Amino acid sequence: MEIVEDTYLVHRYWGKKLTSYHFSNRPPLKKRTFAAAPIAEKPEVSPEFLPFEFPYPHQGDFRNSAVQIQQANGDELVRFCFQSYEIKNGVNQLSDLPHARGADEEAQTLIIYLSDQIAEIELALYYTIFADSSVIVRSSKIKNIGTRPIKIAKLFSASIDVRYDQQLSTTFYGTHQKEFQLNRSEIQHGLYKIGSSRGASGPLYPPYIALSKGADEFRGEVHAMTLIYSGNHEIILERDQYDHLRMQAGLASETFSWQLNAEETFYSPQALLSYSDRGFNGSSQSFHRFFTDHLISPAWKNKERPLLINSWEMTYYDVNHKRIIDLIDAAADLGFETVALDDGWYGKRNSSKTSLGDWTVDTDKFPDGLKPLVDYAKEKNIGFGIWFEPEMISPKTELLQKHPDWVMRSKNYEPLLGRNQYVLDLTNPEVQHFIIETVAKTIMELGVSYVKWDMNRHMTDPFSQQQTFESTEYPHRYMLGLYRVLNELTSAFPEVLFENCSSGGGRLDPGMLFYFPQTWISDNTDGLDRQQIQYGASCLFPISSMTGHVSDVPNHQTNRVVPFKTRAALASSTNMGYEMNIAQLTEDEKKAVRSHLKEYKQERKLIMEGTFHRLQSPFEGNTCGWMFLNKEQAVIYLFRNRYQVFDLSLLIKLPGLDHHALYQEETTRQVYSGSELINCGLALENPKGDCIVQKIKLKKIEAESV
Known part of the structure; x- marks a missing residue:
């Protein structure tokens, strides 16, 4: 970085390690008649050409800004100037957001302070590096050092300006049951934007972008960026008329704002930047190591994950005491390590239209409750897990009748149903407390060792009935509420394996990885589609963070019939489990399953902790x-x-x-x-x-x- 004219913080280089730097790549400035020139005696100095570290608007730089602030008088003009910097040992641990983990001796953080003395606003930029990683952690902070409130209308986490040099861009796109599809394309002039306004990171465009030139899986330079955040976000790539490239990541500006009162501060989520000169495999392995060492909970970093059999595709909602007893018996006989009771165990849950929020055991299905099942599993040396969708509520439930004000909705319109359910208002501390108390009580009373946390619809009415803040603050406040719930539960029960799910990979992102060491990456278990899903997801996420199950055929999502050996190999390339009726297998099928589980156990440490290399892409051939x-x-x-x-x-x-x-x-x-x-x-x-x-x-x- 360089300070230009004692004012502008500009970007000079991000890439392979240098022995020293003497501004060899700094371009000579040249006057252009149509460009703004703030310094009269230096017309060649124009923000239009400068490669900024964190650009702001209304200064002569007409590219996309990284911050936008409205002052109390309505003025949206801010002019930040470099003030100072400091270097601290350790990482910047955010109290209400997931963040990179690390001890003081493992990392150093550079903080650069910019300020606008007229608007009385301080902007701090954070850069953290680790001794054992090439990943750079970036974030930003706004502090109101004045006496009147201000409104943050945009605040990104990272912005990088480089020269266009025939790079390609790589992002993800996807949908339910077809997540993490790779999208690689040439970069045209103009603004390219992806992201989410769904209230979750979503399967459509998860937070990831990479720039590459002449790169394949093993060779070439790759500059990649992601975001430790699970809500509305945006990724920007802009190529301007002078062939400058600007790459940015942060909160989605169209659905975000924040009022900041005097002396208050606001932190952006952290962005992660990875450079590789060993192609996309090198980039992925950099992220994999960083997530394992500095994001996933230390309690699960190198802990063996259990081989799991899930009840869903065996029973769907038709669960009962006998069927789960049969499942436990079969699991113990075959060599499984945990049985998971999926949806259908509570309220009157016989379809997706009822009972979310009424988290009491259905005594018609389980007359003696669930504790005898957990105890029976323990006698068989089998762990027991349970499914929740705690962020949602069904119509016609006791919880809704008791607390109609807990539903996410506006005051003027009836809320829209999605998947026959509403979303609970997690900006409400009472709702947060209810979820924490409900899940914690179930864990303690039953003694379960695994929780599958599902979320199956996105925001359509992002408002609180107790709302005292602007509506554009709601999505981020919801996410802060969710993070508080997850932090309290995972901190209280570090020995419990919490698995993330959102109709599969609908909310798989680095933010959720901070709380959930693994994610069910897709509801689609088809032996053909899963190749692309797992291959794409591995560009960012370590294998230890992905869950894959062997399911029955014809496949329930595609009706495709794929041989057992192929389905088993795909599941063996993840945190492996099963999703079928193992209580009704033939003797030959039992033999095959036993052999598969035994082989996986022998290789589990290698698969979970070894270096993962993608070799041939299912997106490019047969x-x-x-x-x-x-x-x-x-x-x-x-x-x-x-x-x-x-x-x-x-x-x-x-x-x-x-x-x-x-x-x-x-x-x-x-x-x-x-x-x-x-x-x-x-x-x-x-x-x-x-x-x-x-x-x-x-x-x-x-x-x-x-």
Whole structure:
């Protein structure tokens, strides 16, 4: 960074480590007649050309700003000037937002202070770096140092200005049951914007963007950015007339504002910036390590996750005591470690139209309650989990009759139903307390070890019936309320595994990862669609944070029939579980499941803690491949989806292996050099039939003599 004219904070470089910097890439300034020039005697100095660290409006920079403030007199003009900086040990821990974790000796934080003395506003920019990571943590803070209130209309977390150099942009798009689809495109002149106004990060455009030039999975530079936030957000990419590129991430400006009274402060969510000169795999692995070491709860960082069988696709709402007893018996016999009771256990919940909010056990289905089931599971050495959707409420419930003012709605219009339910008003502290108390009571009374936290609809009426703030403050206030609930529960029960779900990956983002160490990434368990979903999600999220289940066929979402071996391999590439009626398996099916669970347990540590490499993209062809690798061994999966008679064989290259080592393949006992597997690849048979998978296990046996 550089301070220009003792005023402007500008960006000079973000990339590979430098030995020293002497402004070699600083362009000479040149006067342009149509550009604003604040300094009369220096007409060449114009904000229109400067690569700002945090741009603000109405200064001659006509690109998208990162902050917008309205003063008490209605004036929207602010002019921030550089004031000072300081460097502190440790990270900036935000009390009401998820944030990067780290001890004082692990990190340092640079704080740059800008101020507008006329408006009496201070802007602080935070940059945190870690000794063990290339990720930079960025955030911003506004402080009202005056005596009158101000209104923040926009506040981003990070903004980067670079030169356009034929880069491509990569983002995600998606929908329910088709999350994390990769979108890679050329960058045109103008403003490109993605984000969410749904009240959640959403499956459509999760917070992620990457710039790359000449990059593939293994080579080339990638600059990527994401946001530790779970609500409305926006990602901006702007290419201007001078071929400058501006990349930004932060709160969605159209659905955000915040009144800031005298001496109050407001923090933006934290953004994470990752640079890689090893392609998209290098970028992903940087995020994976950072999330594992500095975002996921330390209680679950390296803790073994249980092999789970979930009741949903076995029973749907038709759960009862006998069926869950049968499920526990089958689970114990086959080698599962936890049984999860999904939706349908409470109120009169026989469909999606009723009972959310009435979190009392349905005694018609469970005459003796749920505690005998938990105790029975423990006798079988099986953990027990339970499903909740605590942010929602159904019509015609006792809770709604008792607290009609707890529903998210405006004062003038009837709230809209979504999935036959309303959203509870989490800006209301009473609602927050109710959810905390309800979930905590269930955990304590039953002794469950796992909670699946679902959220199945988005905001359509973002208002509180007790609202004393502007309506554009509501989405962020809701998210702060949710974060308070999650923080209290996960802090009170660190031994309980909380799993995030929002009709699958509808709210999978780094913010939720702070509280939930794993997420059910899609309701779609189809053995073909899951390849793209898992491949795309791995661009940002570590494998330990993804949950995948083996489900029955025909698949309940697509009606597609995919062989068990392929479905098992896909689930084995995540936090693995099952989603089928294991109580009615044939003897041959039981044998296959037992073998699968045993094999996964042997490889679980490698899959959860090893380095993950994407090898072949399902977005680009007929195959999908990835590898789990540590210093001693590797497990590779290659999925070939459609048989082509002209493909006589398959070939997969294995970048990431030790170039100077020898590896033995487990099945054939054949020995290969790391260098040949990296550069020449491994030839495989191409059997007839569709949706096949090949698994290769390599063991490092010795260093190759030079």
